[in-house]
């Protein structure tokens with residue numbers, strides 16, 4: 519079996535020094551980690567990631583390798599250590615202030631700074647070198663996300679026998695939008711070094727083909743979904759990410775205890791939001807929808823609450839700090855306007871909770887309001903539906919989340935239309951049980967038929983097929999000979 523190596527910015531285990539001088543292991547809250555780890559465990563592969571924990575260096579060997587999970591090792595984590603300032607330019611600067619807003623239609627302007635771009639190039643080069651080393655010349659290298667657009671081409675140049683895939687976890691927007699990026703050609707060229715480029719939806723694949731067709735001299739085969747440049751062919755594939763199935767849901771009784779501990783009465787409809795506090799997640803618009811809901815439906819006073827977890831994220835970036843404070847103000851305004859001593863319509867929790875607690879929140883919810891302005895997939899929508907084992911629960915879902923393609927029996931809304939979202943919430947509250955169950959069952963059947971293991975296995979099996987299939991240059995030589 520081929521060696522499997524993953525490059526992803528976020529490490530699955532970080533070692534941190536705690537207040538007492540001891541070392542603790544921290545697991546990041548990330549759907550990506552849950553998704554990729556089972557494959558690495560099975561294959562006893564290697565995960566290459568940025569070592570961001572305060573005790574990461576001292577717990578790894580001289581080349582940054584550490585066997586994980588700690589205590590019961592099954593695969594290798596290779597940590598990359600990057601100078602703090604360099605990391606800030608590459609990660610916060612280029613990845614999150616240029617590429618993230620570039621790819622999301624959320625009307626936040628990307629910032630293109632040359633110093634950030636140069637750091638991005640250097641960090642990509644370092645990860646590409648590590649990828650070549652770990653793949654031992656001919657492994658399968660699965661590169662994750664917009665942090666590493668340049669890695670595929672760099673790896674191919676060094677070691678053409680390594681089969682590479684690049685999965686882009688965020689949307690690929692239309693070609694006109696991408697064209698404003700001063701380094702668009704280098705980014706697209708870097709990606710085309712991969713044997714397979716994957717996105718969550720067919721629409722993102724088509725947008726990518728259109729972007730390539732405008733700037734690269736190549737043959738595009740829309741039927742086969744492939745791009746051929748000079749001597750290399752890249753397949754463009756749709757791999758919608760998913761969640762574990764069966765999902766390790768918390769029992770409804772845990773939801774009831776949580777409801778009590780939050781002081782929410784029995785007859786109150788709990789609508790749930792769980793999002794990173796990111797401007798793409800439509801949090802201010804969601805608060806606007808609650809305001810519209812309560813304006814139009816004064817009878818809901820005391821009978822409805824939105825419990826919104828807004829987990830802190832990327833807070834060094836100005837737009838994120840601003841959003842966090844605008845969100846607090848907006849929630850306070852709505853609570854002051856409609857609430858009273860006994861009831862507040864929005865309960866905002868600006869913290870990161872544990873994975874077990876996330877599942878208790880799902881078990882507590884009567885509905886989930888997932889209304890991003892633009893989102894590659896959105897795993898919260900899938901996790902919520904997957905957790906509703908009893909078929910109870912209603913999902914209100916933005917049409918601009920990739921998940922809306924598969925979960926089309928959710929109440930699909932335009933998050934910018936606060937009146938429409940408010941009407942959907944009323945509908946969720948009043949929906950007859952038979953309709954609730956039918957809609958939920960359809961969503962759950964879709965998730966069960968396409969789990970996170972299917973996601974990783976389809977990428978790997980396409981890569982294995984490519985390994986055995988002849989490449990265009992070989993065909994060319996055969997024809998010439």
Ligand code: GDG
Nearest residue numbers: 547549687759829869870871872873893894895896897898
């Ligand atoms: C990117 C794309 C795509 C959230 N708060 C807490 C917490 N979470 C967990 C959720 C879920 C994950 O984080 C968030 O996943 P999303 O898919 O919603 O969003 P992004 O972080 O933006 O992820 C996205 C994804 O990549 C995968 O390809 O779907 O479109 O933007 O699993 O449960 N987990 C814990 N505490 C929290 O406070 N433990």
